[in-house]
Amino acid sequence: MNGAESLVRTLVAGGVDTCFANPGTSEMHFVAALDRVDGMRCVLVLFEGIATGAADGYARMAEKPAATLLHLGPGLANGLANLHNATKASSPIVNIVGDHATYHLNYDAPLTSDIEGAAKPFSGWVRTSPNATRVAADGAAAIAAARTAPGQVATLILPADTAWNEGGGPAAVAEVPKRVRVSQDRIKDVAKALHSGEPAMVLLGGLALRQRGLDLAGRICAKTGAKIMAQTFVGRIERGAGRVPVDRLPYPVDQARATLAGLKHLVLVGSRIPVAFFAYPDKPSLMASEDTDFLTLARGEEDALDALEKLADELDAQSVPSQAANLVPPSLAIGAITGASLSQSLGALIPENAIVVDESISTGAGFFAATWNSQPHTWLQNMGGSIGLGMPMATGAAIACPNRPVLNLQADGSAMYAIQSLWTQVREGLNITTVLFNNRSYACLRDELTKVGAQNVGRKALDMLDLSRPDIDFTGLAKSMGVAAARVTTMDDFNIEVARGLATPGPYLVEVQIA
Amino acid sequence: MNGAESLVRTLVAGGVDTCFANPGTSEMHFVAALDRVDGMRCVLVLFEGIATGAADGYARMAEKPAATLLHLGPGLANGLANLHNATKASSPIVNIVGDHATYHLNYDAPLTSDIEGAAKPFSGWVRTSPNATRVAADGAAAIAAARTAPGQVATLILPADTAWNEGGGPAAVAEVPKRVRVSQDRIKDVAKALHSGEPAMVLLGGLALRQRGLDLAGRICAKTGAKIMAQTFVGRIERGAGRVPVDRLPYPVDQARATLAGLKHLVLVGSRIPVAFFAYPDKPSLMASEDTDFLTLARGEEDALDALEKLADELDAQSVPSQAANLVPPSLAIGAITGASLSQSLGALIPENAIVVDESISTGAGFFAATWNSQPHTWLQNMGGSIGLGMPMATGAAIACPNRPVLNLQADGSAMYAIQSLWTQVREGLNITTVLFNNRSYACLRDELTKVGAQNVGRKALDMLDLSRPDIDFTGLAKSMGVAAARVTTMDDFNIEVARGLATPGPYLVEVQIA
Structure with missing residues (x-):
């Protein structure tokens, strides 16, 4: 061998x-x-x-x-x-x-x-x-x-x-150490802070965003009055009916700082101290105010679920009623395509047990908020900020979970980093519905250009953010790699085509023309 | 500022x-x-x-x-x-x-x-x-x-x-040192070897492949009886009528070794000691035999053109008649598409002053040999072996030389690494005709699988070399990014469409179905 x-x-x-x-x-x-x-x-x-x-x-x-x-x-x-x-x-x-x-x-x-x-x-x-x-x-x-x-x-x-060359045959894999459990001292310190009545927030990341972590954190916060929130970007979060709904810390620096203002205690559970995604002139890098104490309940590599269990015990929160969402999906939006109408329809269309991959960037700023009482689903996001992950990540998620529908919410600019993923999706017969939001620009950069303080921006600069010369025909592009596809310009057609994509075996692409 | x-x-x-x-x-x-x-x-x-x-x-x-x-x-x-x-x-x-x-x-x-x-x-x-x-x-x-x-x-x-932040205004660029001229001793050593009558080859790379370098090397070899050859892959070579035709050292190890067998002297001019692109079990890494002496006339960073001038003087070769090719392009091939017919038609179709970008890989193994008496042109190849360079390199070459037609000979597998280049080609209005050889496979790897000695190859392995599930519709793919395109299945249509592409302003793609 x-x-x-x-x-x-x-x-x-x-x-x-x-x-x-x-x-x-x-x-x-x-x-x-x-x-x-x-x-x-x-x-x-x-x-x-x-x-x-x-x-x-x-x-x-x-x-x-x-x-x-x-x-x-x-x-x-x-x-x-x-x-x-x-x-x-x-x-x-x-x-x-x-x-x-x-x-x-x-x-x-x-x-x-x-x-x-x-x-x-x-x-x-x-x-x-x-x-x-x-x-x-x-x-x-x-x-x-x-x-x-x-x-x-x-x-x-x-x-x-x-x-x-001649090898030695297979080798056995050593047992991997279990996650380290956090000390009782740390549990007690966090319990004391949450029990103090002072303004507090529990900020969740990593394993704490699974169903059991959300459930425990929800009870803990209900018991103590602390706010509950997820970090800005989540690698994986369980969402929808039966899961405790949490908002994510906003991305814009001013909104993030306003959200965290006045907190005395920020409890990190599988999350990290919130910092700005980018630096901006005259804005701070740290999102919390100087008066906020950071308390780490569990670092990313530690056993956050065990820590939440023990914290709930310590606070006598296990018997608090569940804070999980009920199934009350929004109704389908009709008429013109807007950010709000897309959010509403997506909240209605997400199928039970779906995996939602979110690289929708500027178009999708409001999507997450609209899904807390949808069918139960899993939401995945880019954690490293290198755009172009959505198409590949959807591909890998579908391979891992052949029996779960994948809904890939995909911006146009980021789609073009790895559009060849569609070919593998056909080859492997993956049940992925890509909803491609085509706004013909790196729209997020128009906003960033202002935020970094660039002055007197002219045509040459704006050209670097423009994807409209030529327009990319994503429907034709998808078909060239064997993916069934349709373009929609109204919410009525959006609803029909996304549903069709989810019901169609194999990959499907819905190109959404954003004005 | x-x-x-x-x-x-x-x-x-x-x-x-x-x-x-x-x-x-x-x-x-x-x-x-x-x-x-x-x-x-x-x-x-x-x-x-x-x-x-x-x-x-x-x-x-x-x-x-x-x-x-x-x-x-x-x-x-x-x-x-x-x-x-x-x-x-x-x-x-x-x-x-x-x-x-x-x-x-x-x-x-x-x-x-x-x-x-x-x-x-x-x-x-x-x-x-x-x-x-x-x-x-x-x-x-x-x-x-x-x-x-x-x-x-x-x-x-x-x-x-x-x-x-506030900057200091522009800075001046220091003068860049000129290329080092090689010593007269080295010239004399090479002249002595070439003058010896022993079997010798001058192997050209880098600047030696420009028109003047080829001209000098051609006269030197005509004078001394040494063979002349270019290294296996050339970053840039001037080619066609008015330029000295040189073959390139073959890629396959056995052919390269046969080509170099029996040489007493191998003179390197802007080239390096030839080695196998990959190692294979039971084949050597070095392409020349153990009896061959290597003589470096000029390293890559040295002034190869000056060295060739001095060597020609030393050998009294400047007055030897030019060895340049005449303009005798082949006729257009018709009928079925084969490697030989494609080579022949390309030799006929290359327009005067064209830049040919060659990432045609297995389909294009014979293309280069067919162009020595075509219209004068420049030939560019991948020097690092990381496939996916063709589409971007054609884009950059066209930006550098807006008045020269670019003919991009492109294999299908490598095209898909950077197919998004087409969009930039439209945006910038670049005169690039991409001839896309679609054999629906990583065909070169079928050959390599055998050469590395893999035994009992089955379906799962062959699947990793197969690009036919699904077939990629390159014509549709090009059109989705605004590139005019046509698919051809006969040499007659190949001739028409490549000529049309070259005559059409802006990018054009001809998809050639290879059986």
Whole structure:
């Protein structure tokens, strides 16, 4: 058994049974091993950023890592932006990168580059396997590293001769340590602050945004009068009927500061101290006021659910009535397309158990708020700010959860970073409805141009934010890759087409013309 | 004048008058400065790899750097693969990457990453500007670094406050040292080897592939009986009538070794010791036999043209008749589409003064050989092996040379890495005819799968090389971005449509169905 087969068997035995791949020559032995090993689903993508973004979406929903398979330094490079996003979301990924045979690196062939150097800024763990007898153990170590709480990108570099030489057979994956439970002292400190009657907010992130975390946090806040809120961007949140509804801290600096003003205690549960997404001249980086104390109940890598349980016990909040939402979806909006009407219809249309991927950016500013009493669903967002994640993340989420409909709320500019994802969605028959909001611009940047204080903005600058010369025909683009698609210009057609997309097996794209 | 305007004025005064951009919030002051500074053409792209690949194509044709404008670490990351290609081609690029304001980096906002760390593996020079008064001088240093022979990627990182704070006005660019001339001793050593009558080859790369270099090398080889050849991949070569025709060293290891077998002397002129593109089990990494002596006439950064002049003088070869090709283009092929018929028609169709961008990969294996007596043209190839360069490189070459037709010979798999380039081609009205060879596969990898010795290859492995589920409709895809396009299935229609594309102002795409 060669090194490649030893590695693939290690991955499958270690629970890594999905691989998002764009392989080349150096990875051919890994590819050939797929036919000799049962249990690995290998998903071909047309661009490496789709592999890494799909692995992120997969990890969030499957709660375990997928592998990638990338071709040397440049193939890794193409995947780095979505590894950045995955890193910020603490998504576990076993990121496998082929390299030249070890002895061939001396010759500086065209594809030679410093792969470890390129990987390190976007990986929590990096290792180059030295030979075929070690590659299985290195693969096992990569799985363990990826799964170490809160989850991270583990990059394993695979020189071609470690794949084709005789290997040592599969290796076992070491048990991954459980999340650390927080100390009773910390529970008591937070309980005391919340019990004080002073203005307080519980800010949720990470695992605290799952159904049980929301439930506990809802009871705790109901009991103590503390406000409850989620961080600005959420990697994954359970939402809709049966889940405690929480708003997200606003993105604009002034709104965020107003929301946090006057707080004496800000309790962080799987979240971090809120900071501005970007700096702006004459605006602070920190969103809370100087008078606010930060109390960490649980860091991202700690057991937030256990901490919330104990805090609820400490505060005698377990018996408080559930704060979960009832199923009262809004009615369908009709008439002209506006942000408000889109929010309303989406709240009505989200199907039970849907996965909503949100890269709707400026058009979608109000979407989240409209879904708290919709059908129960899961909401995913970009955690790293590198746009272009939506299409790949929807792809990976659909692979992880074949029985759940995926609704991808997608802005036009960000869609064009990885539009090739549609091809993989057809190939794999994924039930993804992409709702493409076409406003023919990087609309968010028009706002940012003002906020950073740019003066006397003229035509050349505004041209850099304009996607209307030429207009992109997303319906035609989708069809060119085999995706059924329709364009809508009224809410009436929007309602019909989104419903049709959700009811149609395989991918579907609804292009929404935004005025 | 703020830092951004100081930098833009420095760039324009330093001859950098073209910027390929995909900006975000951190770069808004640079964008706003474009309206206050005359002389900077800013070209918007939909994905950062198009910016860096276009800058590579631009540099090869303009013989000076363009700037890029990329959005923080992930924006840089998306551009790295084509920076790899540019590095291997020694293309000068002033690669500008925005970052958070210096004081905001402490807060680890979502888009924070180690930008210098990400840039270093793919840049010859990296600097983060510390403040607005220094940014112009840092920009000037970046230009000088990029232009230092043989040319390199100079990455300048621009924290947002270095752009918006008061700057020091433009800075002057230091004079770039001329290329080093090689010693007379080296000339004499090479002359002695070529004069010996022993089997010898002159292997050309870099500047030696320009018209004057080819002319001199042609006379030298005619005089001495040495073989003449270009390296396997050429960054830029002048070709067709009036230029000395040279073949390129074959890509397959066995063919390359057969071509070099029996040589006593291999003279490197702007080229490097030939090595295998990939390692294969049981094949050597070096292409020349152990008996071959390597003699370097000029390294990539040295003055190869001066060295060839002196060598021709030393060998009394200047008076040898020109070895340049006459204009005898092949006739148009008709009937079924085959590799040979495509080669023949392309040889006939290449217009005078065309720029041919070659990312045709497996379909195009024979194209180059068929063009030696075509109309005079320039041929560009990928030097780094990271596929996906063709579409961006054609875009940049067309921006550099608005009066020259660009013929982009493009494989399907590699096209899909940066197909969004078509949008920029429409926006800028570029005269690019893309000939898209659609064989519905990563065909080169089928061959590589065998060559690396993969055994018992089955369906799952072959699926990873297959682009036919679904078929991509490149004609529809092009039209969705506003590019006129046609699909051809016979050579007769191929001839008509390629000619139509070349005669049509703006971009055009001809999709060639390969059986």
